[in-house]
Amino acid sequence: MQEDVETLLNEVKEHYDHPLEVDISGEASGVLTHDQSHQQLKKDGTLVVAVTDTTNVDYTLSHELLHLLFQMKGYPQLQFHLLSGDPQVDDQLYATSTSLYNAAVHMLVVAWQRDHNLLTDAAVAQVLAGFKQNVPAEADDQLVIYRVLSLLDLLGFLNGELPAELANAYPQALPLARELYDLLDAQKLDSPFGLRRAVVHLLARFDTVIERLGYQPTNDAEFATLTPVLSHRQLRLTLDQVFMIKHSGYRDRETKEPAYVAMGRSDEQNAFVLPLPEKETTPEAFQQLYQQSLNDILTQYRLDYTIR
Template sequence: MTEKFAPAVTALLDEAQELVGQEIHVELGTKKVGYIRHGQSRQVENEDGSITIFVTDITNVDYTLSHELLHLLMAHHGYPQIRFNLTTGKEMFDRQLWATAIELYNVVSHVIIGAQQQELQLVDQVAQEQYLAGILAEVPVEEDKPDRLAVFRTLALLDTLVFYHGETKLFSRQFKEKYPLSYYGAQRLYKIVAAKPVDSPFTMRRAVVNLFAAFDPWLESVGLATTNHNQLITLDGVFSARQQRLQVRQVFTILHSELTVRKGDQSAYIGIGKTDHQNAFILTAPAGKQQSADFFKHVYSQSIQEFMREQQIPFVERK
């Protein structure tokens, strides 16, 4: 890699390589559309364990590469991840639901990533203009009523509000003209994201859960089918030392689900948080009525820490 990046980006690359413990290769494309979108980069883990980050558009390499590196760093700094452990049995439907969950999760991630990019002085006036140009270029003008692109538009505009930290002077008039329904929906959802600070694994998880919970009522309000992400999508738990000592029965309700486990196609039991009503893990139970009863009796009596480690369920320790 001979391309020179801004010092702040080079430092992020060095930090990521040290944290991951593997070589990170950067491959730059030749496309240059003149605007930035978050889909202009991706990362791939290679067979030897190294990682390649592809920057497919070089309009603003420092912004795009730093954005991808910060996503990578978040995953390795103990931020909760979303996991697709369950299936409806309909592959295309599953993929649509997963894609929506990823976008909602990324919106919240971008609060943290955007703040870090601002601190590193990687979001200047040029980047702000390029971001808005990307939205106007790639988000189609709205129909008179919600269509199949309503979710795409609304989530793109929600991400825009996050990028600009809720400041709307630069685009408010244009968005009201081009995307009146979607912009209203995005503003409604942005209030959920911006209600409390998002600056740690715990606050990030809280914001994702709240956004999942707000998303279905918005879908219903525009006549679209709901997602039920609170049950379909597993979001790693974040527990304090005190919470880890509590019994499973004190923190979770374990529900039998009509959904099945993706690996093995077994009947699924979902661990739903009693406070936030979000899926934090899935289980399969042994066959046989008595064996199953004994299994759940044992599970409910365990501490959160014992249970998570015994079942090899990922979780984050709240500092």
């Protein structure tokens, strides 16, 4: 294990309250893809970071550890608390919004890997080989959204510079992916607030892109929860001053009841979902709810958030 990766592992362990183990197994396929590592939580609280392909362990392990580290440092997390009523649609929405969120986070991951000399010529070749293996060249429109999302992630990895061979293979998807990449590249991602703002913009722009392709927008501004990043001042304000509670057309994933979604007044993005029982949804109850401090609401419902 490279020294910088070992240092990263120790830093992650310092931020985690339970034991953290690394499990490295599998053969070397010769390609790098995002499905070659995962996390597994044991019943005793031990977190296992598993690498299942040994093509480039330092690259793959550092990638997974950095996802963990950003989470532990309070970078906003993508969560799913709502149901549309159609499980297949839900799965599609989960997948697309996760890909968009990860594309933003991966730009932070890649920046660290680049600074620590992990993006060698060999690593780049392995990533490109994995991409070609998983993303077929354009022959029809059926996979256009998948290609756009995959190319967005690859553009982030390559700092926006694709080999000519790849650029020529995706004449429809690449301009759309580049539009999304340019939006991300113009943002300052290296803080929890900056990442959240960038992802909010990215989710919105993605909807405009797929609408141009003739698809229904995802409505991820409401459907996908992006945990809030708040100032001390905002925490002292009333709930009503920072968020609007929307009686959503979606249902709460846990209760299966109509959902109440906190939409940011400044960015109109779902920041959390309140599991309100029916007796707390009267006009009088809402008036009282709105006048509580935001800090009290977050504490009462044990909601995830980060302080700027």
